[in-house]
Amino acid sequence: MPPTQQKALFLQAKQGAFALGTRPVPSPKAGELLVRVEGVGLSPLDWKIQKTGFYYTGTYPAVLGTDVSGTVEEVGEGVTGFAKGDKVFSSVEYAHDNAAYQQYALVTAAVAAKVPSNLSLDEAATLAAGIATAALALYDTPNTTAPGGAGFTPPWDGGRGKYAGKPILVLGGASSVGQYVIQFAKLSGFSPIITTASSSSERLVKSFGATHVLDRNLSPADLNSAVSALVASPFELVYDAISLPDTQEIAYEHLAPGGTLILTLPSTLQIDETKKQLVFQVYWSPHAPSHRKVAEQLFAALPELLLSGDIKPNPVKVLPNGLEGIPEGLKELERGVSGVKLVARPKETA
Ligand SMILES: NC(=O)c1ccc[n+]([C@@H]2O[C@H](COP(=O)([O-])OP(=O)(O)OC[C@H]3O[C@@H](n4cnc5c(N)ncnc54)[C@H](OP(=O)(O)O)[C@@H]3O)[C@@H](O)[C@H]2O)c1
Incomplete structure (x- = not known):
């Protein structure tokens, strides 16, 4: 008792x-x-x-x-x-x-x-909270009035490897949330997975699946140039796990028209509505009624994803x-x- x-x-x-x-x-x-x-x-x-x-x-x-x-x-x-x-x-x-x-x-x-x-x-x-912040944002359905997501097909529901060849930019790959975003991006097949981190965190983020690590201490101008040098066209998916005003600016700079930008903090951006982009702040809680269905699927899938080492x-x-x-x-x-x-x-x- x-x-x-x-x-x-x-x-x-x-x-x-x-x-x-x-x-x-x-x-x-x-x-x-x-x-x-x-x-x-x-x-x-x-x-x-x-x-x-x-x-x-x-x-x-x-x-x-x-x-x-x-x-x-x-x-x-x-x-x-x-x-x-x-x-x-x-x-x-x-x-x-x-x-x-x-x-x-x-x-x-x-x-x-x-x-x-x-x-x-x-x-x-x-x-739990870090994974939910990563996965609900990527895989729940878009929702303009309640917490939602980017609408990608979840890896536990046929989406494993589905986005092969599509690049993703993850700002703040060494953060708790960023580590889980990188791992789910890898499971979904996104490639290359480009992230920003301190040089001391490079090995860690690569162990989770990052393919390119850019020094987060570079000036915004130098970071923008380094990102542009790696991909021919802008990103359809950017996840800014840090979402401070300067990382949001970098994230938005590289977002393709029609692309999706996921933020962890409120937007400080001037959005160009003509570009028809989806820019939203994730909501971490699996208890949010609008997240609940996908959250239950996520928690049901997690023991196997963790046991296999797909998610660490x-x-x-x-x-x-x-x-x-x-x-x-x-x-x-x-x-x-x-x-x-x-x-x-x-x-x-x-
Ligand atoms: N909206 C939501 O529902 C939600 C949910 C969860 C978290 N959040 C917010 O998301 C943010 C991240 O949370 P967290 O728990 O993941 O944070 P965390 O683990 O405490 O973040 C620490 C990491 O952030 C990295 N970092 C700091 N500034 C950076 C920058 N300018 N560029 C790139 N990386 C940077 C550092 O990387 P290095 O080690 O490489 O230096 C460090 O490893 C927080 O503001 C948190 O409040 C929001």
């Missing part, structure tokens, strides 16, 4: 400080799993919420965190395919009982997956001190990490 109380990391007030506290261990409702959280992947969204107060609309004190891995403790009514003791991972919602920065969380079974035997629980904590996790840096290590980890994430996902282990909370 799980305990009745657990430790959780609370954001005490809007733009306030984090503090450790206790809260009840929830019971799973229909369709949910109660998971003992063993790995938590830190998300940039969390330091942004703490710093600016944006995005989070629930009550305070809040529990944040989007990525969990752990062990199923209880199975809610109607759930099939999961049993007590299974190792699982998922991307959770910002609701008190569901969020990741605590020792027990409720997980929606339809968008959870079993951790394959070749991955550790630390590695599994890097997967982000490299992990484990933080010390369990939940209490998360505030310092979020500061580190804000300062900038290179090529790694920061992971906390809630059970190591003193």
Whole structure:
């Protein structure tokens, strides 16, 4: 039996400080799993919420965190395919009982997956939100009124290798999201896969499938010239995993008329509507109603894609001190990490 109380990391007030506290261990409702959280992947969204107060609309004190891995403790009514003791991972919602920065969380079974035997629980904590941000943007259907995607055929539904010979530009290939974009682009057959990264990240992004790596520290003019030198015509697909104003400008410079540009942050671009391009900001959450169908297909496909090594996790840096290590980890994430996902282990909370 799980305990009745657990430790959780609370954001005490809007733009306030984090503090450790206790809260009840929830019971799973229909369709949910109660998971003992063993790995938590830190998300940039969390330091942004703490710093600016944006995005989070629930009550305070809040529990944040989007990525969990752990062990199923209880199975809610109607759930099939999961049993007590299974190792699982998922991307959770910002609701008190569901969020990741605590020792027990409720997980929606339809968008959870079993951790394959070749991955550790630390590695599994890097997967869900980053993969969803990459794959939902590439494979969900275009939608002008709700979160959607670029409409490419998913590799789990006949699209494996389908886009052979089509080049893709991925800005920020060493970021958590960028690493997953490169791997899905490779599965879909896109080639060449051209990305930007620091020279210290070149080997990493090539290990995921990047064919050409351009130094992200070049001036925008030099980066533009380097990209143009590699391809004869503009790109039908560009994924800007960084989406700062200067990377957006580079991304848009190389986008073909009729092409698709995927951004991770709001657009700062002046769009030329006559070019009939699809430019949109991805929404990471598999819980968005418009994403849900493709998200369920994605999570059903993931154990096999991970076991085969077609999709590999982000490299992990484990933080010390369990939940209490998360505030310092979020500061580190804000300062900038290179090529790694920061992971906390809630059970190591003193
Ligand atoms: N809209 C959504 O739903 C959504 C979902 C997820 C993330 N996001 C946003 O997407 C962004 C990326 O998130 P993340 O978790 O993937 O970030 P991350 O892993 O923390 O990003 C760190 C990496 O970014 C790379 N980088 C930084 N500036 C760069 C630049 N100018 N050009 C190329 N690479 C650069 C660095 O590469 P090097 O190591 O090569 O230096 C570093 O490895 C964040 O702003 C996040 O908030 C949005």
